[in-house]
Amino acid sequence: MFSNLFNFASPQAFYPVAGRMISWFGWSAALLGVAGLYIAFFVAPTDATQGESYRIIFIHVPAAWMSMFLYLVMAGWAGLGLVLNTRLSGMMASALAPTGAMFTVVALVTGLLWGKPTWGTYWVWDARLTSELFLLFLYLGFMALKEAIDDPQRADRAGAILALVGVVNIPIIYFSVQWWNTLHQGASVSLTRAPSMAATMLAGMLVMALAAWMYSIAVSLARVRAIIVAREQDAAWVRSGTR
Template sequence: MAMHRNLPLPDAPSRNRPAPRLRWTRLASPAAFYPLAGRLAPWFFALALAWLAIGLWLGFAVAPTDAQQGEVYRIIFIHVPAAWMSMFIYVLMAGYSALALVLRTRVSSLMAQALAPTGAMFTFLALWTGALWGKPTWGTYWVWDARLTSELILLFLYLGYIALASAIEEPRRAERACAVLALVGVANIPIIYFSVQWWNTLHQGASVSLTAAPTMAATMLAGMLAMALACWMYTIAVALVRVRCLLRERGEIGAPAREAMP
């Protein structure tokens, strides 16, 4: 019996092993996030280029010509993914802003700020390509219908967010003000999405839906989804690079995972 008294308990090695939740929480620390972002960014850039090549090939070489609009319809392979990203990025910014206000994590605030310029770019691209598509389709570059107007408001929200972050010198105050603006402005996203159902607009209904079969050819859908994936990979890569720049600029590297915001 004495031989068995010194044997370790079966669960003894697991007592010193960090819980999975704690390992994930550690990524909220700038010191842990900074090197991880540096390792991941090149991979996301490479994925963005790969999906972009696939999407352009499917959209401009493989997809058939539209029976009604002809070749001009191919602008959807840029316009639609840009419009999707303009909304998705703002929702993501609002989510990071909520985390920053509730959990007081610095990386969440910086992620929201890093996403804002890319969201503004995609919103402008959606409006610009929509105008180019609207001229041959509707006979005009711009009409003040519900979807176009709400998308323009989204661009102003992005620009206002960026301007607010630059106008307030104290970083913590700027983060709180920007977080409030992002959470208030997110109410515009359902207005953009449901505008074609709530009001009489020139825009057609959604061609891609989670609850219904797509109303376009399979190659058209594949090209559009490939371009959307390219936009997502690019967004992630650029956001990671921007967060690293913000961390260096503010001297946050090595800061604790959670810092109280005033």
């Protein structure tokens, strides 16, 4: 079974498999997204304290979850690549970073737009928002490092080291920002903890999170295919067009 698994670790073997998986995950994402949006707007009731503005959390919270989860997955692939020295792992890590950064931006922007009607100001130095901002910096650093190194093998290994250092640091950064937050201000309104979360609200968030998950898989598979083609453009199997 393991020999089978390792067969797929070659970019050439993985390319067509990824192609078949993209549409599957893409359609799952679309269906779940529609279901989630339906729950978000037509099933979940109006929030007693925040009115309709709370409907932003149906994207804000899944995006924030996804942004953190994708960094973990990215570091996982990076570590795997460092240990097993498989080329595909580094490519997977590269493919995940832009999507992770995208979700971080979405979480930040929706956080701003949620903060204005709720707190009366766009940016609050809330522990969660601040941590999310630094998560974005970590993603940008990872992408910038990979971009700056020309040799793909070296870029993968250097990026992997950085991702692993980052993944150890994320909880520490999060804890330190929370520590700082309690020291400096009392504005501890949390974005995720609506006072009385109705079951339908939670269900909507979970369905949207699933949709974001499926979307991330589909998109990063598509990106890993693009990376494979770009890196192996001189290989016979790419040039002959048998892909």
